[in-house]
Amino acid sequence: MGPLDGLTVVDFSTLLPGPMASLVLAEAGATVIKIERPQTGDDMRTYQPRLGEDSVNFVMLNRGKRSISIDLKRPDARDKLKPLIERADVLIEQFRPGVMSRLGFGFDEVRDINPKLIYCSISGWGQTGPKSNIAAHDLNYVAETGMLGLSTGADGAPVLPPMLAADIAGGAFPAVMNIMFALRERDRTGRGVHLDISMADNLFAFNYWGIGSGLSGAGWPKPGGELVTGGSPRYHIYRTRDGRYLAAAPIEDKFWENFTRIIELPAEFKDPTSDTGVAIAAVAERIVSRTASEWKALFDGQDVCCSIVATLEEAVKDPHVAARGLFEHTVGSSDGRLSALPVPIASVFRTSASHRPSPALGASNELLES
Known part of the structure; x- marks a missing residue:
């Protein structure tokens, strides 16, 4: 028995944000x-690599x-899905604004049913505003919310982010959070609500510090010029002798003292008021003098807030991750x-859903008859 046992979610979404939300x-x-279209289903089913008939992405x-496999454009689609919507608690959709209404499943239409x-509507730019119907992907959202502009490489060009921040952190997780708020509110009022989840809107919270600085008049942040964008020797990435990298974050004085002592940084570069560019170069010169494994051995057991940059394979196989049981299911x-x-x-809230497989397309079409 999980905390949401007995809750029914009808999920019209595809690809990542909505399916990740409904997975949680x-x-x-x-x-x-x-709810999937006939023959092909969710586009994610066709992705590579494969695990059986579907993609690994879809299975996960x-x-x-x-x-349920059904053509939403058929005249009888609304009638067929009406009984399911009548008994559902949550509906998730991820189309561009207006599409569900044209199909007969917009908020106003289903509110009359239930x-x-x-x-819950998840979209890139939200249900209103001049950008609401503009096509975009994760990279566009991080680009237009200022996040990408603060992440630059040595040549000053923005670095392509490896994570889908807008889809997951801006879309899926806020959707789950607001669905839970709405369910709690429904307990009190007995009424449903339309949730407008904008992936772009929700990215701004991640740059709270820069927004605060800019709006307060202290100055808008610059790439490579602030504490968390590479402007401090206390929060930086340094190359090791064997071509790996050290992620160093000894921000507080006690960590900085330990860090500079272990790397034997000359005293003139320890003063936080010194030229940061010169200090960063001095630290980089010390770090590149040893291999990643040598630095790991020196830092182990010390309070320095330093990590060797791991590959994804190394991270998944980390003994700590294994001890936490993250990938045991x-x-x-x-x-x-x-x-x-x-x-x-x-x-404590996880259920046996972790052990059940992903569904074959249309495997539960009998629900249309119940």
């Missing part, structure tokens, strides 16, 4: 029913869910299994 709900015990994001339904089918994706749910 499923893992907490909710019954999630994917849709474990423990059910699938006034208690929590209707598996997902898949007779065609193969792999570790299930860890989602940010406390272990």
Whole structure:
């Protein structure tokens, strides 16, 4: 029994943000029913690499869910789905604004069917505003919210981020959070609500420090010029002798003292008021004098806030990660299994959804008859 046991979620979304959100709900015990188009289903099913008939991406994001295959453009689609919507608690959709209304499943239309339904719309730019119908992907959202402009390489050009921050941190997780708020509010009022989740809107919180600085008149941050953008020797990435990298974050004085002592930094570069560029170069000269393994041995057991930059493979296989059991559950089918994706749910709330496979396309079409 999970905390969301008995909750029914009808998920019209595809690809990443909506499916990630409904995965979190499923893992907490909710019954999630994917609504997919016939023949092809969710586009994520066709991605590479494969695990059986579907992609690894689809298998990881849709474990423990059910699938209904139906053409939403058919005249009878609304009638077929009406009984399901009547008993649902949450609806998730990820189309551009206006698409669900044109299909007959907009908030106003489904509210007439089920006034208690929590209707969650996830979109790039939100349901209103001049950009609301502009096509975009994760890279566009991080570019237009100022995040990408603060992340630059040595040549000053923005660095392509390896994580899909807008989709997950700006879309999926805020959707889950607001769905839970809405369910709590429904307990009090008995009414559903329309949630407008904008992936771009939700990225601004990550640059709270820069926004605060700019709006207060202290100055807008510059790439490479601030504490967290590479403007301090106390928060920087340094190359080691063997071509690996040290992520050094000894910000507080006690950590800085330990760090500079271990790397034997000359005293003239320890003063925080000294020229930061010169200090960064001096630290870099010390770090490049040893290999990553040598620095790891020197820093082990010391309070220095330093890490060797890990590959993704190293991170997944880290003994600490194994001890935490992050990848202990598996997902898949007779065609193969792999570790299930860890989602940010406390272990006390996780249910057996971690062990159930992702659904075959249309495997739960009998629900249309019930």
